[in-house]
Amino acid sequence: MNMKVTVEISRVLAAIRPGLAERVELDLPEGATVGDALAAAGLxxxxxxxVVVGGKVADVSTKLSPxxxxxxxPPVSGG
Amino acid sequence: MREMHGYAGTILRVNLSTGTVSREPLAEDLVSDYIGGRGFGAHFVYREVPPGADPLGPGNKLVVAAGPFSGVFLPSGAKTNFSAKSPATGLYGDSNIGGHLAGELKYAGYDAIIVEGRAPVPSYLFIEDDKVEVRPCEKLWGMGAIKTEKALKDELGDEFQIATIGPAGENGVVFASVNHDIGRQAGRCGMGAVMGSKNLKAIAVRGTKSVPVADMAGLRKVADEMFSALAANPALKVWQDQGLAQVTTWSNSIGALPTRNFRQNFYENAEALSGERMRSDIHVRDKACFACPMATGKYCRARYRGETVFLEGPEYETTALIGSNCALGSIEEVAYANYMCDELGLDTISGGSAVAFTMECFERGIITKEDTGGIEARFGSLDAFVEIVKLIAARKGIGEPLSRGVRAAAAAWGGGSEDFAIQVKGLEWSGYESRGAPSMMLAYMTCDIGAHHNRAWSITHDIAVGRNVIDGKAAKVIELQHVRPLFDCLGVCRLQWVELGLPLEYYARLYPAVTGRQDTWDDLLVKSERIWNLVRAFGVRERADFGRADDQPPRRFYTEPVPDGPLARSRITREDLDRLLDEYYDLRGWDRNGRPTAKTLERLGLGDVAAELLAMGRIS
Amino acid sequence: MKLDLDRCTGCKLCQLVCSVVNFGENNPKKAGIRVVSRLFTDARYDVVVCDQCGVCIDACPVGAISMEDDVVRIDPDMCTNCGVCVETCPNGALFSHPDVDYPIKCVACGECARLCPRGVLDALADVRKVAS
Structure with a gap:
């Protein structure tokens, strides 16, 4: 079964790479991780x-829910 | 006099040699051409510091300037810019500081202070609204930078905002910092040494006046939207927890973390220096700059040899240059080393780099225990770090050549050490090793003050479009070199934009609301380009041989491939560097020797500068 | 009234917005609230603001201070700026400013509580609720 997940890319990050949308709706297989979602979104x-999921800091291995x-x-770029 | 919206309306000029204090109305063309902050600094240093002036002589001038956004109701209008001819580079230098000074200066009624001459005795500048005095302070001379701040706060009260120098600044170390708010620094380019050369130990400011704005209702609307957007931002909490320390892990993962004097860009022990460890092991309290929801300042505690100290930090740059670059073992060790630099009044970036350079020279046998006075200057030794920075601040023993920067130390020690003296233009390289990031490499090579990351930070651009790609990188660097320093002109922090993604449109809307001026964002970018070229022109006027040779990275970066880590074996070639520079100069309208053409200067409204340089035979 | 001082980062946005809302100016000294740094001694910040206790009402020699809807207010027209209330306030929460001819104090507008990035001042928002 697949699940719907939304990736919201910070505007400053989206601007780094031409063609990167600020909001990407994904249809991912059950058990997909943050890493899967980011790759699918072109990151x-x-x-x-x-990366924040549901208000909590996540990493690539964090499992996603529908x-x-x-x-x-973006990574920090310093003063 | 017409009220100038967004500005206090007055420049304060203090001649320390004569003790004269004078006030000049802020000129309309200064504001419309140079905005504020760094722009004011570049203007006054170019116009008023004569060519050939000794950076540590009375002829140099220190310009301390806020911008139109400083102290105004918006997120983090907190930046004060310090400009002067730099003792580290012999070129124009500037460095900015957060905290609470910028607004206070404007509340006292001044957009900028120009400090001239040299006080006959150690002194500090006292400013409380219209009362301005040069006060002798022999008892503070020799005192640590943060202890000095405490002593003055105890005497004057907590509402005074204070900038100080430590012993390193007094003694003329070319990377001495200006310090404020217990551990924030204008660290780069030796602005602390310029203060010290003027016998100026501190500047203390308190103001009770208002900063007028053109459209308060409009400002409140935009500011409210900005504060709401920040409050709703899901990443805000990460920033509030870890501040800039969070980047250490990321930087290591992509092969950019300076390690063992930039020989490597991956530190096997990086986990011990992470933002998480900072938070769990040494963090005491979050600490914010003026009107800033991010609160990236992390007040910490560190213990070393039975002594417990408190400090702000370490943030990323410090962790990189002191931590991985000197191969220290824990975040607490980094914090103690950070504290030592803060008290001595040393830039942690250049200071960390100087120690790492010493350690590499020692391990290679270029210098010995005889040279170091018995110090076992090996990577990983906090004891060695502490002893070396003390010698630097005092300018004794090996500390003397080091106090003039790694370029000078390499010239003194030889043995091929020039190749791994990690600097450009005499300014030590900040926290991103860039052999695997051509645009970032170019950003360091062409940064107007020397090897600093803040003008253009473009590693993510390299990652996005390809880490070996050369074409098109120069354009990105130039774009960033105009937009990012604009924040230093406006007197506002850019972290809310670059880190949390607050759209630039907000700042474009703030500008007319605050100043009443109708410039678009693109108009402001042209002013930023003007400032960039004026700074370049300073170097061209200063030295007949200034140009392309000043835009070169150390040889290590194009002769030694990365030894290990995620980017093992990757390298950048000499040919790549030349292509990057050619493309950069062409796009800027400079000649292939890196000098602005007369046409370019004229296009930017710098016709008089073009005429001056043409008459000297420096440009065509 | 309990402020969550442990969360204060010393940013002074409360002082700034107070001057903006109540005086239409950018001027943190023209505010009814103060952030005090105690980093050097206690590694923390303090916030000084009126808790509407009303001690100043009886102290005022000209009767310029009164309680309205649970908020202590100074009538600028009656106030002679003698400074007795400033001296009397047990919290040190009335502030003199050279350009204002009466002491400045919190009027419980709640704007600082709304904007505080750390929720330090939530208790002040409650006062507004009572007041309105």
């Missing part, structure tokens, strides 16, 4: 810094 490793919103932010 290669190293491009993002913070309807989850995955918010992605």
């Amino acid at each position: 290669v490793q190293g491009l993002w810094g913070i 309807g989850d919103k995955v918010a992605v932010f």
Whole structure:
């Protein structure tokens, strides 16, 4: 069974890569992780810094549930 | 006099040699051409510091400037810019500081302070609204930077905002910092040494006035939207918890964490230096700059040899340059080393780099225990770190050449150490090893003050479009070199934009609401490009041989492949670097020697600068 | 009234917004609230603000202070700016400013509580509820 997940990409991060949308709706297989969602949204490793799912900090191995919103932010770029 | 919206309306000029204090109305063309902050600094340093002036002589000038957004109702209008001719580079230098100083300066009635000359005795500058005094303070001379802040707060009261220097600044260490708010620094380019050379131990400010704005209702609307957007941002909590320390793990994972004097870009022990460890092991309290919801300041506790100290930090740059770059073993060790640098008044970036350079020279046998006065200067030794920075601040023993920066130390020690003196233009490289990030490498090479990351930070661009790709990278670097320093002109922090993704449109809307001026964001970017070229022109006017040779990274980066980690064996070639520079100069309208053409300067409204440099035969 | 001081980061947004809302100016000294840094001594921040206790009402020699809807208010027209209330306030929560001819104090508008990024001032928002 598949589940619907939304990836919300911070605007400043979306601007880094032409064609990267700020909001991506995904249909992922059950048991999919944050890493699967980010890859499906076109985000290669190293491009993002913070990932938040349901208000909690997550990492690539975090398992997703149907309807989850995955918010992605760029890595810090310093003062 | 017409009220100038967004500005206090007055420049304070203090000549320390004569003790004269004067006030100048803020000129309309200064505001419309240079905005504030870094722009004011670049303008006054170019116009008023004569070519050839000794950076540590009375002829240099220190410009301390807020911007139109400083102290105004919006997120983190907290940035104060310090500019002068830099003793580290001999070129224009600037560095900015957060905390609570920028607004206070404007509440006291001043947009900027220009400090000239040299006080006959150690002094501090006292400013309380219209009362401005140069006060002798022999008893503070020699005191640590943070202890000095405490001493002045005890005497003057908590409402005074205070910038201080430590012994390193007094002694003329070229990477001495200006310190404020218990552990925030304008660390780069030796602004603390410029203060010290003027016998100026501190600046203390308190103000009770208002900063006028053009459209308070409009400002409140935009600011409210910004504060609401930040409050609703899911990443805010991460920032509030870890601040900038969170990046250490990421930087290591992508092969950018400076390790063992930038020989490596991956630290096997990075977990011990992570933001999580900072939070769990040493964190005491979150600490914010003025009107900032992010509160990236982390007040921490560190113990070393029976002594317990408190400090703000370490944030990422410090963790990288002191931690992995000197191969220290824990975040608490980094924190203690951070504390030592803060008290001595040393930039943790250049300071960490100087120690790492010393350690590499020692391990290679270029210097010995005889040179170090018995210090076992090996990677991983906090004891060695502490002893070396003390020598640097005092400018004694090996600390003397090091106090002039790693470029000078390499010249003194030889043995091929120039190749791994990690600097550009005499300024030590900050926290991103860039052999696997060509645009970031170019950003460091061309940063106007030397090897600093803050003008253009583009590693994610390299990752997004390809880490070996060269074409198109220069355009990205130039774009960032205009937009990011704009925040340093406006006197506002850019973290809310670059980290939390607050759209730039907010800042574009703030500008007319605050100032009443109708410039679009693109208009402001042109001003930022003007400032960039004025700073470049300073170097061209300063030195007949200034140019492309000043934009080179250390040889290590194009001769030694990365030895290990995620980017093992990757390298950047000499040819790649030349292509990057050619493309960069062409896009900027500079010649292939990196000098702005007269046409470019004229396009940017710098016709008089073009005429001056043409007459000197420096440009064509 | 209990403020969650342990969460305060010393950003002073409360002081700034107070001056914006109540005076239409950017001026944290023209505010009815103060953030005090105690980092050097106790590694924390303090917030000083009126808890509407009313001690100043009886202290005022000209009767310019009164309680309205649970909020202590100073009538600027009656106030002679003698400073007795400032001296009397047990919390030190009345503030003199050179450009304002009466002491400035919290009027429980709740704006600082609304904007505080850490919820330190939630208790002040409650006062507003009582007041309205």
